[in-house]
Amino acid sequence: MKAGLTWIFLLLTTPMFAQLTVREQFEKIKTPQEAQKFIDANQPLKPTLLHLTLGKDTTLIDKRLLRQKKGDVFSVGYVTYLVLDGTEEVNYRSNYIFLDGSSLSPSEVDSLKKVILQKASEGTSFDKLSDQYTMDGNTTHGDTGWFFGEEMMPKEFQDAVQKHKKDDIFFVDVPERQWHYIVKKTYDDQVKKEITVLRANGR
Template structure:
C-alpha cells in the first residue's frame, strides 16, 4: 500500500533489567531530549527505555500523563505493569485530514485519467458518497475507504500535502504528483476530498522505563 500513509506513535525500545527506583530516576533525569535518548540507547544496549510521541486529541491517554509537567518524573501504573515517565517536550501542531481516490498511470493513460476525474467529481457533487466512489474507482490498497487519518505537515508527498493544506473542508479537487519532482519518480494522480476542518493538537513527547 505504497500510497497509504498512516500515523501518530513513535516507539523505540531497548531492554532493561533490574534497575532500582533510584537508578531509573537518575537515568530519566539524565535524558532531556530525543538526542540524549538516542545517545543513551546507543551506549546502553542492556537497558529498557522507550521514546513515545502522543497526540493529546487521541482518546485513551491517561490523565496522569496529561498532567505531567516538562521535566517531571512520575510512576504510572498501566495494565501490563508499572512505568516511570518523564515529559521532555510539548508542542502545538496543525493537523489536516483528507480522503483520496488514486488513479494508476501504469494502467490508465493520462487522457483516460483526465476523463475519469471530472466524472468522479460530478458524481460526488450530485450526492454520491465519496466512500462509494473510492470503492468504485480507487486503484491502490487503502483499506480505509481512502481516509488518510490526521496528519501534520511534512508527513506526506509535498505536492499532495500542499494541495490539502491550501483547501478548505468539503473541497473536492485533483492533485498530480509527477516525476518532475526530484524526490519522486512516479506519476500519481488523485481526486481528493478534504473531509475535516484543520485542527490544532498538542504533541507530547515522553521517555519511559518499565519497572521490572
C-alpha cells in the same frame, strides 16, 4: 571637599546598580535552566512555570498566552509572563481516490477525474467513489486519518489539503511519480499547541 566628591560619585553611579525590572530580567532568559535560576533567586515574586495546552486551558489569560510565540514577554496588571518554549502541530484529514498514471494514459486519467467529479456533484458519497475507483487497494474508503508531514502522503498532497477548506473537492498530481489524486477535505484542520510560560509578580 573629598567627601563631597564621593557623595556626588555615589549619586551618579547608583542608577547603574538599580534592580532590573521583572520584564527586563525575563527578556534575558532564554533557556529552562535560566528560568529555574530566576525562580530560585526570586521567591518573593512567586514565580512559577505554567504548562498550557490549546483547547484544554481556556481562561482569558490562557487564551492570550496561547496566541503568543516563543520569547514573547508581556504584562497584565502587576503580573509578567514569558513564553519560554512551545510546540505547534497542524494535522489534516481527507478522503482520496488514487489513480495510477503508470497504468492509465493521460486521457484516461482526465476522463476518470471528470466522471468522479460529476458523480460527487450528483450526491454519490466519496466513500463509495473511493471504493469503486481507487487504484491503491486501501481498505479505509480513502480516509487518510489525521496526518502531519510527509510520513504518509506526498508533500504535494499535504500542501493542497492545507490550502483548501472542509468539503472542498480538488485534484492533486505528482507528475514525477505519475500519481493522481481526487481529494475531499473532510475535517477542519486540527491544531495542537503546547507552551511553557514563566510567570512572576511584578513588571
